[in-house]
Amino acid sequence: MFNDDVLLNKPIVETDPLYQFLNTCSRSFKQFKILDTAIKRGFFNHLDEWKSAVDLAKELGTNPDLTDCICMSLAEIGFIEQSGEVFKNSELSTCYFKSESPYFQGEVLFNIKNGFSLWERLDEVIENGPIKVSEADYFKDNLIHSLASEIMCGELQKTTSLIASLPEFSRAEKLLDLGGGHGLYSVALSRLNQNLEIDIYDFADVIEATQKYLEKYDGHRIDLKPGNLFMDAIGNDYDLVLFSYNPGGKNPELVPKIFSALKEGGLFISKHIFYGKDEGSRDPLLDLEYNLSDFEGVKKGRKIYSFARDLTFEAYLSLLEQYFTIAQIVETEDFATEPLSKFGDALEAKMIIAKKKAKKQYVERDEVEAIGG
Ligand SMILES: C[S@@+](CC[C@H](N)C(=O)[O-])C[C@H]1O[C@@H](n2cnc3c(N)ncnc32)[C@H](O)[C@@H]1O
Incomplete structure (x- = not known):
């Protein structure tokens, strides 16, 4: 199973299935935290019109650089739209992530987090x-x-x-x-x-x-x-x-x-x-x-x-x-x-x-x- 010199020989068993799995876990957890934070901070309540991360951060009282990273990540997932340096709600975020929407899903994220806290134990x-x-x-x-x-x-x-x-x-x-x-x-x-x-x-x-x-x-x-x-x-x-x-x-x-x-x-x-x-x-x-x-x-x-x-x-x-x-x-x-x-x-x-x-x-x-x- 193991080669004589592990520093010179890569494993015989491919890492791919393991790393693909861990990558999905790693990415999904972080994306979940991004979405959760964005909902908690009211990002989606402020993105009905195109807005730069700097302007959004001013309205929310958040750090502009990190706000930009969060917006870009949300755009990458497809939850908001991006055009150059400005961002805007997608149909999905307007429907499910704005706190005033009748279909707001904040409680569902909260429930998933409650589940995580049990899983932690x-x-x-x-x-x-x-x-x-x-x-x-x-x-x-x-x-x-x-x-x-x-x-x-x-x-x-x-x-x-x-x-x-x-x-x-x-x-x-x-x-x-x-x-x-x-x-x-x-x-x-x-x-x-x-x-x-x-x-x-x-x-x-x-x-x-x-x-x-x-x-x-x-x-x-x-x-x-x-x-x-x-x-x-x-x-x-x-x-x-x-x-x-x-x-x-x-x-x-x-x-x-x-x-x-x-x-x-x-x-x-x-x-x-x-x-x-x-x-x-x-x-x-x-x-x-x-x-x-x-x-x-x-x-x-x-x-x-x-x-x-x-x-x-x-x-x-x-x-x-x-x-x-x-x-x-x-x-x-x-x-x-x-x-x-x-x-x-x-x-x-x-x-x-x-x-x-x-x-x-x-x-x-x-x-x-x-x-x-
Ligand atoms: C999973 S929720 C379902 C709520 C709703 N019927 C639905 O389908 O979405 C189960 C509900 O049953 C209630 N429940 C559970 N055990 C009960 C009991 N022994 N007596 C009265 N209500 C009970 C809970 O408080 C909860 O509101």
Whole structure:
């Protein structure tokens, strides 16, 4: 493997794959820091018109030479335009990096950085185990804000238009958004059905953040219900229950609970990442990220988005079929957007649309089972 004189002989094994990998890491990390700093310092809020780095630096109170390097790097990535010595926002930076834009992605970068700070502790975690975090804090401090910004880029609009196309939606009067977080699905759906009254259910601490979204997006006919959906009542008489990306999404105990919360013929719309029987990892890197931390409440499983009490996709469907008729299963590509290699990626999620069976149907089933059918 090694030559006699390593100073005179280059390695037999080519360095290329290693150096290409390290180069990508090295460049991507630095480019991420450039973008993050530029967003934090408001570069993009000042680049609607062509401007030199010197003028930009004057407005921002930054060092002109370094500001020039940052602008040139941003132009090299394609985030801003460059003409000689002047720079201007591109369509992309106007849309996603200006803090006043409705599609501003600052929270997503913040979320990725939060992830990095956990990754920084990998060496400690592999020895001592995952870092304990409060579930409510984990969601409210940043994740739901990042998810809100992420879904604004397509998943929100696609999901709500799929739901709005269901005949039951236009007739619905009461919807429960279970674990609604930011509440953006609710606000969008309330605009698509003017008769719809909505309850958003989430941890009390998270609900405070939800309130801010309702104010920001002028949400009407929406109530906030604080509670822990595993432990507390979730209400009843709903025409629709929306359950999107929740730790309880594959939990068997919640199926009868959601069933009871619905009116007869009501729809249960569940959007989750389900694992098939005997299915292995979908992404070991994300499994690892997921297990860098541990929730104080529900026990996580080994694969990302899995929990100790989860059912497999097959078992969950068969449980659902005891209470509901499966109307439709929508595949990821019909609602999800680009992944970010982090918690929040849709990873072959499915949206199951299930209709609550009429009382007669499930009573008959119980009777058949009771007599051994
Ligand atoms: C991943 S976020 C999803 C938010 C939103 N439904 C979406 O799809 O973008 C999960 C949400 O479920 C809430 N949640 C998790 N466990 C919960 C529980 N036991 N009771 C109530 N809400 C819960 C979290 O606070 C968070 O807002």
